[in-house]
Amino acid sequence: xxxxxxxxxxxxxxxxxxxxxxxxxxxxxxxxxxxxxxxxxxxxxxxxxxxxxxxxxxxxxxxxxxxxxxxxxxxxxxxxxxxxxxxxxxxxxxxxxxxxxxxxxxxxxxxxxxxxxxxxxxxxxxxxxxxxxxxxxxxxxxxxxxxxxxxxxxxxxxxxxxxxxxxxxxxxxxxxxxxxxxxxx
Numbered sequence: 001x002x003x004x005x006x007x008x009x010x011x012x013x014x015x016x017x018x019x020x021x022x023x024x025x026x027x028x029x030x031x032x033x034x035x036x037x038x039x040x041x042x043x044x045x046x047x048x049x050x051x052x053x054x055x056x057x058x059x060x061x062x063x064x065x066x067x068x069x070x071x072x073x074x075x076x077x078x079x080x081x082x083x084x085x086x087x088x089x090x091x092x093x094x095x096x097x098x099x100x101x102x103x104x105x106x107x108x109x110x111x112x113x114x115x116x117x118x119x120x121x122x123x124x125x126x127x128x129x130x131x132x133x134x135x136x137x138x139x140x141x142x143x144x145x146x147x148x149x150x151x152x153x154x155x156x157x158x159x160x161x162x163x164x165x166x167x168x169x170x171x172x173x174x175x176x177x178x179x180x181x182x183x184x185x
Contacts (some may be wrong), residue, residue, distance in 0.1 A: 002064060002071060003061070003114075004113065004114060004178050005064075005066065005109050005110070005180060006021060006065050006106060006109075006110065006112065007128065008066055008068070008070060008102070008103065009064065009065065009066060009103055009106035009107050009110060010063075010064040010066055010110075011061040011062070011063060011064070011077065011107065011110050011111065011114065012034040012061065012062045012064055012071070013061070013062060014054065014060035014061060014062055015062055016050060016051075016054060016055070017156040018052065018062060018073055019043075019046060019047050019120065020043065021048040021095075021167070022025065022050070022074060022076060022093075023041070023043050023047075024091065025075070025076075025093060025094070025095045026041065026185075027040045027041075027064045027097070028096045030096065031093060032098075032167075033097075033129075033156060033157060034130050036088075041047050043075050047144070052131075058078060058079060058080055059078070059079040059081075059088075059114065059119065060076060060078045060079075061076065061077045061078075061107075061110075061111065061114075062071075062075075062076060062095070062131055063075035063076060063077055063081075063092075063098075063103065063107040065098055066105055067101075071088075072081045073095075074094060074095050074097075074098035074103055074107075075092065075093050075094035075095055075098055075103070075104070075107060076089040076092070076093045077090070077091070077092045077107050077108070077110075077111040077163065078092075079111065079114075079115055079119070079121070079124065081119070081121065085104075085184055086120065086121050086122045086123070087121060087125065088119075088121050088123075088125075088126065089113075089124075089125055089126060089127075090108070090111065090124050090125065090126040091113075091126070092104060092107060092111075093157045094106060095106075100134070102138075103139040104135070104142075105138045105142045106142075107125040107146075107172070108138065108139060108142035108143075109142045109143065109175050111124075111175050112124060112142060112143055112173055112175070113173070113175070113178055113179050114166055114179065116170040116173050117138060117177055118179060121161055121181065122169060122170050123168070123169045123170070124165055124167065124168050125165060125166065125167040125168075126139065126144065126165075126166050126167075127150070127163045127164065127165055128162055128163065128164050128165075129154045129155075129159045129162075129163055129164070130149070130154075130156075130162040130163070130164050130167065131156040131157075132156070132163075134158060134176070136164060136166075142168070143168045143172065143173055143174070143175060144166040144167060144168045145167060145168070145172075146164055146165070146166050147163050147165050147166060147167050148164075148165045149163065149165060150162060150165065154173060168171065169172075
């Protein structure tokens with residue numbers, strides 16, 4: 001089941017049957033570095049974490065690559081909302097084989113579209129390690145803007161680095177919505 005899509009990417013439900021796939025992606029060294037995490041996680045711990053995530057109310061999506069004709073799971077996006085102020089933190093994880101083809105930008109745009117038009121958030125923010133230039137470019141293409149930095153808050157390849165804070169607000173979301181037409185707008 002695909003909830004929203006464009007020509008190359010779709011978002012669908014976060015799926016318990018994909019826990020081993022998600023776990024495999026999360027063990028990729030580039031992802032560990034990008035998240036600033038130093039240790040891999042066991043499949044058992046990930047399965048337990050997945051059960052907790054499925055019980056939670058945070059919007060989580062499986063990202064599907066549509067470029068081959070058949071939907072292929074390629075990542076996960078997550079919104080971690082603060083309902084009291086109508087904002088959310090954004091997190092994305094892409095499979096190693098899905099990176100570098102614009103899929104992250106498309107998945108981020110679809111998630112922002114959902115955030116602003118379904119959950120009625122007014123702002124979505126994220127943190128990204130400063131040396132992650134491809135990630136920063138993808139976020140900018142999707143509609144995020146740099147708003148600050150947490151100095152020396154992260155590590156990249158064993159070196160201290162800044163974490164860049166970026167945000168996107170509903171008023172600035174000018175990408176054509178795929179959700180609005182579904183609602184007759």
